[in-house]
Amino acid sequence: MRAQIMEREQNQVSSEAWQLAESSFEIDQNAVRETLFALGNGYIGLRGTHEERFDGFEASSIEGTFINGFYESSPLRYPETAYGLAKEHQFMLNVPNAKCINFSIEGEEFDLFTGEIVSYERSLDFRTGVLIRKLEWKSPAGRRLSVTSRRLVPFRRKNIFAIEYEVKLLNCSGTITLASVLDDGAKEVEEEGKPRYGAAVASVGGVTFDLLGIEQMENFSALIHRTRNSRLVLVSAIENDLVSPSGNSVKKETISTDQRYGQIYRARLEENGSICLTKFGAYFTSRDYPESELIGLAKKALKEARQVGFDALCAEQKEFLSEFWHYADNEIRGDDALNQGVHFNQFHLLQSVGRDGHTSIAAKGLTGEGYGGHYFWDAETYALPFYLYTRPEIARRMLEYRYSILDKARTRAREMSHSKGALYAWRTIAGEECSAYFPGGTAQYHINADIAYAVKQYHEATLDEEFMTKYGAEIVLETARIWIGIGSYIPKKNNQFCINEVTGPDEYTAMVNNNFYTNAMAQMHLKFAADIAAKMKKSQPTEFERLKTAIGLTDDEPKEWVKAALAMYLPYDQELGIHPQDDTFLYKKVWNLAENPRKSHDLPLHYHYLVIYRHQVCKQADVVLADFLLGDHFSAEDKKRDYDYYEAITTHDSSLSHCTFSVMASEIGYYDKAYQYFMKTARGDLDNLHKNTSYGVHVASMAGTWMAVVCGFGGMRAYQGKLQFAPYLPEKWEQYAFRIYFQSKLVLIEVDKNEVRYRLLEGDALQFSHYGTPIQLTKAAPVHVAKAVANKKAVAR
């Protein structure tokens, strides 16, 4: 802990619970802060770069503006090719920067690197969603002035963002020249061969955009680009609105040089006079609208925003967030820094997730280009539960995204020789498989079950039948068929249903038979699919017939699913009393983690895959994750033995690992471990624990914080639609609280040293269990239960 606290102090980020603030401009920390101060609304993502030109050393700033789901593609080229390998890489693009504002006073350009920064503060409040920077600057010639800017990306207005930028002269008068532009520079993608970031980017390089057109009129400037390969059109636009300084006239000029497009304003300011620019930016793409309408839409959105005005946008934003926190707030008392981390992570989760039904959440959200902006299974397995139990309509949108690419998954299934069904890509933006290393990609068939599991959880938590009829059933049935395609009844396994040659969640083992996680999840999936089919047949015969016809489902198939599920082979080792990760895992040599600790961080950077695969060593939870997700299927004793066995050989090289181990440590009663693992997620990005936050936040880990609190300390589960809690208070805390929205009811759970309090904030009544005891909660009558102790031994929940 000591080291972390010191690091926090060094970072000089104040730790008030609801905001992130810095009180000085630190060049060394700048790239990390750009990530932390990034704004986004699930569609547009702006890194927290300064508006002005930035002259820091290389890598001290990473400019970035991202549009969720907007991508370029490039062919994947293999030195040795084969049938069915992923054909194209897709990657999120860094689009034209619309934030740029620069000014000079009497020819002296404002620059954070010249003159003197007299005072500086920047803050982002998680309840207002507005990034505010206030600074006072003394120019080299001694002119003093203040610059105040506010920035927001409205959650309620998908395609725009806004900046208010005010300059005030403090000890001088003179002519100010202020430029507000759209910057089309630096749109080339660099070649990169690094294993970690943007895997599959090695083959990409050069120009990704072609400029199709420029439109400038009045205060409006727009660029129209088309991507080279994916053939998507993007309109980037700005509209400037200058409040003229009292009394003085403003000269305006349009610029369109050096790849910068916008306005230059010139005005004379007296001492204490000020000038204030409001700038609106907009992005529209042909993924959402017809090409011909994009410019018109941009104009309209900008005009509307201008009419509404910056302050009203702020009010909207606050209102939106107020509602969000009403449902989402997790609060920890007794540790402000942790409380800040929890809120920060929740805020970034909201900023990162697509809410339009054809985007989802990328590994680094909208804060960096890592992993190509791809959507992985993390979206459903790690991030989705947070939304599901706070703002379920977001979870629905994420699943609608999966529905939107279901046809691509069908195509992929055919490529993989499955005559029926759909196989989701391991990593993708638009649906095509983009994983260039199939043993760690396409082989992870479990993604199909992960998505089905998310649909099941969604359905149980929302009872949203309309979603199921329209989307959910088709997703689940189509993806379930793949298990029949890949699996088979193996005589030498007593004709149990086996799933061979797959990779489970743990990527330090690849291409194995009967990965426990995969088989257990497939079993759940097959049962669920058969259930859906049976229920739909009964309650919605017409819709079911339509679905059957659409996907060519025969009456025999649901029977096959049940049969396969019942016969599913789930590896179990009698001697050790654990679930082997797969058929051969226990027959490998144990990797000695203690022997080479330094090299053990991210093994594929130091060892050939064959060396890693040859050993019992795990990158992340695999069996332990199954024990969590399907916890009602396995005994407490098995889960504990699994935990003990696998924890000893897990490196946690994946940021998905800590939270799962934290949750299961809580369940088992390893409270210290639960807390230690939780601490690795809660301030992971705030304290730059992975040393790479400058490249973007770690979304899955952020969601893991919520999971560790709610499912871990709170012991929340929702097996088969039944809500249950088993909360305890971590030793170091005074109190904590969290909220769960379930079947249209909102419950607040508060845990302190004396008791657990359940209060129903919305809905009439809610049934759940507390440590196995059924509770009927009504709005009128909160329930107080004494006393959940942190240090008791493992409790049967």
Place this chain on the structure above:
Amino acid sequence: MRAQIMEREQNQVSSEAWQLAESSFEIDQNAVRETLFALGNGYIGLRGTHEERFDGFEASSIEGTFINGFYESSPLRYPETAYGLAKEHQFMLNVPNAKCINFSIEGEEFDLFTGEIVSYERSLDFRTGVLIRKLEWKSPAGRRLSVTSRRLVPFRRKNIFAIEYEVKLLNCSGTITLASVLDDGAKEVEEEGKPRYGAAVASVGGVTFDLLGIEQMENFSALIHRTRNSRLVLVSAIENDLVSPSGNSVKKETISTDQRYGQIYRARLEENGSICLTKFGAYFTSRDYPESELIGLAKKALKEARQVGFDALCAEQKEFLSEFWHYADNEIRGDDALNQGVHFNQFHLLQSVGRDGHTSIAAKGLTGEGYGGHYFWDAETYALPFYLYTRPEIARRMLEYRYSILDKARTRAREMSHSKGALYAWRTIAGEECSAYFPGGTAQYHINADIAYAVKQYHEATLDEEFMTKYGAEIVLETARIWIGIGSYIPKKNNQFCINEVTGPDEYTAMVNNNFYTNAMAQMHLKFAADIAAKMKKSQPTEFERLKTAIGLTDDEPKEWVKAALAMYLPYDQELGIHPQDDTFLYKKVWNLAENPRKSHDLPLHYHYLVIYRHQVCKQADVVLADFLLGDHFSAEDKKRDYDYYEAITTHDSSLSHCTFSVMASEIGYYDKAYQYFMKTARGDLDNLHKNTSYGVHVASMAGTWMAVVCGFGGMRAYQGKLQFAPYLPEKWEQYAFRIYFQSKLVLIEVDKNEVRYRLLEGDALQFSHYGTPIQLTKAAPVHVAKAVANKKAVAR
């Protein structure tokens, strides 16, 4: 058979037993014939392209001149990279074509595509090694002339080749203009993405050579090139020698335009007058000599060749071949076409193999660029036995090549995290791992044992202690250490020694535990290494100490080898009575070969690897190969059951498969099958059975022919240095004969319908067994044994 005979007829290749001949110029067959008529001496390889300009349609001719072991390299680029992946591709280069000769008579250029070919014949005699083409041509204007050319690549002169080219006017007189040049055109490598040929070539393209210099004087022209990446220097040179036509003077000009360098001769010829050019070509590279000496060496070699003269070179060649056939000749009576195939294959094996100690034999010899000209395990496991039992000095040279790259194998072992020992590259030219798909490449650790096995066989067949001391011991000991590095005593396997995460010979299964072939071969390897160490310690203590010091061998290591060998886990399935290919093989679904026969040819062209790996389906012999190579370790019953089990699920998509199955079918007594598999190898290239002979011959399959005859029909084995035979006569034959050179004795085995005759042609006495009966053969007393019948049931040998 009928179909094949028809195909032969279509091919119009005459089937005399000792030569290959064609009696017409067939454009459709031209590219295939270029392969069949290719000449080589194990260093220089010339495809059988015509000397003149060739105007056929695309792909009707594939120009090719190759130098064994001379290569360019290019970085291997992966769309998703990781530690330890092969870094560079190496590929055999198509070097400047020195064969080019063109002429015109009175301005009419001789061209096979204009005028009329009045008569045409081309032949290659396997006893003379000279390619002869005779044709008569009528020009468009009606001039008749004959062209006679002879070509050879001397086996005794590594760096040169020679052509004799005579033109005679038959019905006219006039001025002949004859150009003999070195052609530097078309040295760019095309980009190619095809899975089969030149796998790993996808990333290569563009210029591979830089021209450093040109030297021309008198009749000599030379080009000096350096490869872009591998930085190897090549000198290509020609020397022309024109016999002036009687009476008339010859005008000579030097040309150096259009990337063509050489001489143009102009002379007046009377009717029936002729002109005769002798051309010598030479190639020297910096892999063999210092750069500065290359030009001088080329001059010297060409001068010597010219002094010796074409006819004397032919005489040398004949003498060399006469000796070769004395030791190598396999003869079949009763089927000339087959007999031709057998000789053709032996001849090409001789032409293809490097004999200089730093080259070996590539998958397509020196006849095509397929597989990048890489050396694989085929060299030792398939090709080497042919040389070993006919011309063992060639086998020694191949093993010396392995010694020459032992340091590279040590480096590779370190990259693969083995602190000791050497791991040979799966495919390479200069020693570096060039396999870009590690599950089918680097994972094939068995290559280490394959090479050790070859050393063992070599030692037993030659008793060459000097080789062992100098090279063999170090190879075997260093490679043996890898088994200790990769393997481990697995508690759950009763602490047996297991080798996990490898790929066996069958590439339709990858990255498995305890591949039977690998474990069995590793066991042999470890024992052999310990034996060598023990013997050397005793008989050559000084040399042994020197070796120990050189490789840092401790006294404990040989003990560890013995321990591991004794504890080696060899999978055996009690129920089926077979050796499972690996730990999980029998737990996979059986691929239904009958279901999709067309798609079953080369599965990775039609199915994703994951689909293939998920099934019980074999590309080639794996367990069955172990049963052959280590046949004295397993019972006849097990071998038969293994054969039955695996044959049913083998596609034979590898050209290495048929011969192994043929040999084992013979051993088991499946005589019809033995013959059928043999027939797929014997005329494979002559009849273009794989439809891709135009890209080069199939070296392993050619060696397989020898193996099927000698080890199959002849039942020859040399387990633990003991020679044994168990010959039978295939039903369709009158008689066959083969020769075995063993421990400096040459034995001729003749098998006919009545008896088997053993005659000792060299050496005093030889002990061996005939169907288990010991025989002591002396030169004076041939042994006749009656009667080996083809159709008897399985015989215990």
